[in-house]
Amino acid sequence: MLIRFENVTKRFGSFIAVDNVSLDIAVGEFFSLLGPSGCGKTTLLRMLAGLETPSAGRILIDGVDMAGVPPNRRPVNMVFQSYAVFPHMTVADNVAYGLKIDRVPRAERDSRVAEALALVKLDDFAHRRPDQLSGGQRQRVALARALVKRPKVLLLDEPLSALDAKLRDAMRGELAAIQREVGVTFVMVTHDQDEALAMASRCALMNRGTLQQVASPGDLYEFPANRFVADFIGTINLFEGTLAVDETDHAIVRTPALDAPVYLGHGVTGATGAQVWVGIRPEKITMTPADAPRPAGPAAMPHANRTPGTIMTSAYLGAVTLYDIHTSGGTLIKVTAPNGTRSASPALPAGTQVWLHWEPDAPVMLLG
Amino acid sequence: MRLFARKPGEAGPLDYAGRWSLRSWVAVVLVFQYLPLASLVLFSFNNSKRTIRWEGFTFDWYGRLASDDALIGAFANSLTIAAISTVFSVLLGTMAAIALWRFRFPGKGVFDSVITLPIVVPEICMGVAMLVFFGTVAPWPRDLVWPLDLGAITIAHITFSFPFVTVVVRARLASFNREMEEAARDLGASELRAMRDVLLPHLRPALIAGALLAFASSLDDFVITFFTAGPNTVTFPVKIYSMVRFSVTPEVNAASTVLMAITIALTLVGMKMQGTDIASTESP
Numbered sequence: 018m019l020i021r022f023e024n025v026t027k028r029f030g031s032f033i034a035v036d037n038v039s040l041d042i043a044v045g046e047f048f049s050l051l052g053p054s055g056c057g058k059t060t061l062l063r064m065l066a067g068l069e070t071p072s073a074g075r076i077l078i079d080g081v082d083m084a085g086v087p088p089n090r091r092p093v094n095m096v097f098q099s100y101a102v103f104p105h106m107t108v109a110d111n112v113a114y115g116l117k118i119d120r121v122p123r124a125e126r127d128s129r130v131a132e133a134l135a136l137v138k139l140d141d142f143a144h145r146r147p148d149q150l151s152g153g154q155r156q157r158v159a160l161a162r163a164l165v166k167r168p169k170v171l172l173l174d175e176p177l178s179a180l181d182a183k184l185r186d187a188m189r190g191e192l193a194a195i196q197r198e199v200g201v202t203f204v205m206v207t208h209d210q211d212e213a214l215a216m217a218s219r220c221a222l223m224n225r226g227t228l229q230q231v232a233s234p235g236d237l238y239e240f241p242a243n244r245f246v247a248d249f250i251g252t253i254n255l256f257e258g259t260l261a262v263d264e265t266d267h268a269i270v271r272t273p274a275l276d277a278p279v280y281l282g283h284g285v286t287g288a289t290g291a292q293v294w295v296g297i298r299p300e301k302i303t304m305t306p307a308d309a310p311r312p313a314g315p316a317a318m319p320h321a322n323r324t325p326g327t328i329m330t331s332a333y334l335g336a337v338t339l340y341d342i343h344t345s346g347g348t349l350i351k352v353t354a355p356n357g358t359r360s361a362s363p364a365l366p367a368g369t370q371v372w373l374h375w376e377p378d379a380p381v382m383l384l385g
Numbered sequence: 386m387r388l389f390a391r392k393p394g395e396a397g398p399l400d401y402a403g404r405w406s407l408r409s410w411v412a413v414v415l416v417f418q419y420l421p422l423a424s425l426v427l428f429s430f431n432n433s434k435r436t437i438r439w440e441g442f443t444f445d446w447y448g449r450l451a452s453d454d455a456l457i458g459a460f461a462n463s464l465t466i467a468a469i470s471t472v473f474s475v476l477l478g479t480m481a482a483i484a485l486w487r488f489r490f491p492g493k494g495v496f497d498s499v500i501t502l503p504i505v506v507p508e509i510c511m512g513v514a515m516l517v518f519f520g521t522v523a524p525w526p527r528d529l530v531w532p533l534d535l536g537a538i539t540i541a542h543i544t545f546s547f548p549f550v551t552v553v554v555r556a557r558l559a560s561f562n563r564e565m566e567e568a569a570r571d572l573g574a575s576e577l578r579a580m581r582d583v584l585l586p587h588l589r590p591a592l593i594a595g596a597l598l599a600f601a602s603s604l605d606d607f608v609i610t611f612f613t614a615g616p617n618t619v620t621f622p623v624k625i626y627s628m629v630r631f632s633v634t635p636e637v638n639a640a641s642t643v644l645m646a647i648t649i650a651l652t653l654v655g656m657k658m659q660g661t662d663i664a665s666t667e668s669p
Binding site: 066067068087088089093094095097098099101103104105114115118119159162163166 | 562564565567568569570571572573574575578582583586587
């Protein structure tokens with residue numbers, strides 16, 4: 018393991034910013050620390066950089082305990098949220114700064130600076146001053162300045178948050194490409210789940226100082242560990258219910274929110290009769306008109322996984338249309354319908370009676 | 386019909402310069418502020434012993450200044466005191482500002498409120514305090530060689546100058562992005578080096594402004610200096626005062642004009658240095 022957090026806790030006075038976090042990050046990963054603001058992700062990153070000291074626990078980088086190692090002696094470099102490009106130096110001087118401190122000989126320094134600037138496509142801007150650069154260009158300077166030191170780990174604190182939407186999308190792909198090219202381990206803090214899902218090979222979702230789940234983006238979305246994860250990543254319809262049946266090949270949850278039971282096509286870990294939650298994502302629910310033949314549920318339980326409802330509101334989002342549907346029981350369910358053809362695009366009007374149904378594989382059961 | 390219709394030529398809501406009331410106000414201010422100074426300068430060129438009637442243009446009074454050894458000595462004293470007290474004021478003031486901005490320590494609140502005291506305490510009180518202090522509490526040794534004999538005055542000047550530096554530097558520190566310093570640390574700089582490479586360049590305009598304030602306030606201080614100066618340690622303003630006590634001659638005008646010219650020149654230099662600097666040190 019390249020990075021290892023062992024039971025790391027950080028307190029600021031009586032506030033616990035990071036609460037007993039243990040986490041391993043391997044060489045070459047693009048790892049993302051994700052979570053709402055104040056969840057402790059930035060504190061975790063700053064402890065890795067040496068800018069904060071853990072109140073308890075150990076942090077190891079490449080097997081070396083970082084306790085007492087000041088930020089200037091750690092094999093990590095950081096891209097700061099404000100980029101922190103030195104305003105009184107040219108772009109090239111900014112990038113060369115770390116190498117000058119390390120007393121890298123002039124010739125090698127020049128070639129490494131040129132190489133780093135080429136990597137971030139700023140070759141033509143070497144002699145510009147930061148105030149002549151756009152926000153995106155300044156970010157590239159910060160990136161080149163950190164990468165030129167060839168760190169074992171590159172830390173990125175909300176790297177895209179200060180950019181406008183179009184540039185952010187472009188930089189997402191570019192950052193991921195740069196990571197592949199240089200092969201350095203990236204640890205990125207973000208509150209933006211799209212950013213984390215799109216770029217990271219693995220994510221840690223945090224809330225209130227604790228790790229909620231560490232998984233690949235796909236697993237985080239499809240196999241959330243708890244309600245917080247399910248709710249934070251994407252949109253999900255959550256229903257409270259009771260676990261009625263739990264067999265090796267299926268499970269059934271009864272919920273007062275829906276008329277029909279929810280049938281899951283796999284066994285779950287939970288005691289029968291336990292209080293559980295069922296989550297179904299909007300895109301995994303199919304909507305058919307009420308006057309069409311009633312959709313059949315799973316073969317083993319034909320009346321499960323379906324409910325009648327009435328469209329309350331709709332929002333046309335281009336690629337999909339988002340519907341809010343009221344069931345007869347008064348539950349609100351969010352459904353997205355893909356706009357596969359142009360003629361299908363106009364949203365169904367409010368008041369339309371529909372059937373909602375889903376596959377046994379669609380719902381996910383959560384214990385907490 | 387236009388909602389905010391107005392006659393052509395009439396001043397708009399924000400057209401302050403176009404209103405006669407404001408124009409005359411500005412005129413009055415300019416007259417009372419600069420007419421006395423202008424007449425001071427003008428009569429320093431007057432070819433007459435009297436300062437009330439214009440008798441013709443001359444440089445004589447400046448020539449007489451240049452040959453007045455006592456005045457030249459006072460001038461040298463003033464410049465020396467100002468230079469030394471500026472260096473120490475900038476050092477002390479900047480250190481105090483950084484300490485208050487950066488660190489938490491016991492007694493910080495008291496230190497914070499007491500540090501600007503020399504600015505608000507009436508000058509006459511400061512003068513008397515310095516007189517008592519250097520007269521009885523900690524007498525400055527007499528008959529030292531120049532410029533050591535200026536020590537008491539210099540210390541007094543540092544005392545009232547360095548709070549100005551602190552105030553200016555603190556204001557500038559507020560706009561410093563701490564991530565800059567962290568970035569320097571992250572890139573390998575020690576704490577001191579990060580301060581030198583990143584914090585000091587950011588503070589440069591404030592250091593220049595603070596140094597100017599310290600220099601100017603030292604150069605033109607009369608009250609406090611008057612109480613601390615001995616017979617052999619006369620400064621330029623104190624010397625002018627003693628000249629005025631005999632009679633207001635054009636020589637006094639000339640001396641005052643020189644002092645004023647130096648102050649203005651320094652301010653212009655400082656503004657120029659800041660002007661070229663601020664643009665490049667502004668945080669993003």
